[in-house]
Amino acid sequence: MRESNLRSEVMRLLVTLTFSGCLLSTALTQAVDKLEYNLQGEVVRLQGQLLESGDPASLLLLHRNNKIQKLSSENVLTRTKDATSFRFVSRDQMISSLREEFGEEFRIHQTSHYLVCFNTTPEYARWVATLMERLHRGFFAYWDKRRAAIDVPAHPLVVVIHKDQKSFLEHVDGDLGESAEFIPGYYNQESNRVNLYDLSLLTERQANLIRQGSRPGNATQQIRRVLDHPTAERNVATVIHEGTHQLCFNCGMMRRLSFTPLWLSEGMAIYFETPDLNNPKGWFAIGRVNRYNLSYFQRLDQQNELPDLEALICSDELFRTGQTVRAAYAYAWALNFYLQQTRPQQYREFVKMQRLHLPLKEQTQQQRKSMFVEAFGGNLAGLEQAMRQYLRRL
Numbered sequence: 001m002r003e004s005n006l007r008s009e010v011m012r013l014l015v016t017l018t019f020s021g022c023l024l025s026t027a028l029t030q031a032v033d034k035l036e037y038n039l040q041g042e043v044v045r046l047q048g049q050l051l052e053s054g055d056p057a058s059l060l061l062l063h064r065n066n067k068i069q070k071l072s073s074e075n076v077l078t079r080t081k082d083a084t085s086f087r088f089v090s091r092d093q094m095i096s097s098l099r100e101e102f103g104e105e106f107r108i109h110q111t112s113h114y115l116v117c118f119n120t121t122p123e124y125a126r127w128v129a130t131l132m133e134r135l136h137r138g139f140f141a142y143w144d145k146r147r148a149a150i151d152v153p154a155h156p157l158v159v160v161i162h163k164d165q166k167s168f169l170e171h172v173d174g175d176l177g178e179s180a181e182f183i184p185g186y187y188n189q190e191s192n193r194v195n196l197y198d199l200s201l202l203t204e205r206q207a208n209l210i211r212q213g214s215r216p217g218n219a220t221q222q223i224r225r226v227l228d229h230p231t232a233e234r235n236v237a238t239v240i241h242e243g244t245h246q247l248c249f250n251c252g253m254m255r256r257l258s259f260t261p262l263w264l265s266e267g268m269a270i271y272f273e274t275p276d277l278n279n280p281k282g283w284f285a286i287g288r289v290n291r292y293n294l295s296y297f298q299r300l301d302q303q304n305e306l307p308d309l310e311a312l313i314c315s316d317e318l319f320r321t322g323q324t325v326r327a328a329y330a331y332a333w334a335l336n337f338y339l340q341q342t343r344p345q346q347y348r349e350f351v352k353m354q355r356l357h358l359p360l361k362e363q364t365q366q367q368r369k370s371m372f373v374e375a376f377g378g379n380l381a382g383l384e385q386a387m388r389q390y391l392r393r394l
Helices: 003-027 092-100 123-147 164-183 204-211 218-227 230-247 262-273 293-301 309-313 325-342 344-354 365-376 380-392
Strands: 029-037 042-049 058-062 068-072 075-085 109-112 116-117 157-164 185-188 193-197
Touching: 029 293, 058 218, 092 109, 092 116, 092 157, 109 123, 116 123, 123 157, 123 204, 123 218, 123 230, 123 262, 123 325, 157 164, 157 230, 157 293, 164 185, 164 193, 185 230, 193 230, 204 218, 230 262, 262 325, 262 344, 293 325, 293 380, 309 325, 325 344, 325 380, 344 365
Parallel strands: 116 157, 157 193
Antiparallel strands: 029 042, 029 075, 042 058, 058 068, 109 116, 185 193
């Protein structure tokens, strides 16, 4: 398809999605939706705010705790509206709900923008909370400087931290299935939570010190143990990576349960995540060169084994295949880094398009390519060559 036709195609898509986006933005001012729903033969009553869905077979119900529930349209028995307006729960109500859900083993640490639910040591939970708040400040300062139209979330974001992998697996198995044991943390778009566990096992190591009659040390000493542990880089990167996802889907940049291209969402999170273990908290600046992914990308480049750029932007399949997933993440970081460094205005316009995606509505490969070409031009081979040359100099 010629570039002029691609431009027409993306404009048609944007008009359609803009109309849909307006419907979503006004939905939250409407009344409460009440449903009777057939759940495996039992009639249950649900209430919340129905969001527009791009899948006719599914409804999306936003609950007052900011969770989104996917429902089968054919199982909805009745649907009415209440006279009252939809409102999210208060901070205190959210805390009470978390305590009821997780029980006495977990405690709550509050910050300006987060509720951290944890069964780790308090020092580790406070360290994660500090990282999240530092990310929050940096994220909005970064995009404000680039004149991105985003909003600070009006309600506290929830982060759940587990003391070890066993605790983590007990709580997240339903989300991740068999892959859970290989994942140290993730952001769930339905629950809107970040779920993590402490790779450094600080809680277990502190307990061992106490059993041996030693003191665990002050907060600074304890976090130094985290940052001196062999897992430190991965630990810091996971916290920032998943926190970036959570912010992207709560500031109006990306819409939860929409088909945002993985090269963009994952590459952006890696762009933000790069650890700095010389810093007392383990992370300091946004956009530093990610040496781990740069090294892998350069090796693939030298061996002429880089994935195809068009395959990366037109489909998420490279991220879902074991043989190509590592290369896909490295390429996603490289592409985000290159575009943000050399084409910031075009990158910003492309990011702006993502909020127009309708939840649960898949985009065709041609639609995905059209949006990319609309922002960055149709000479993909030239862009790829320029990117490779740029990254060779780093």
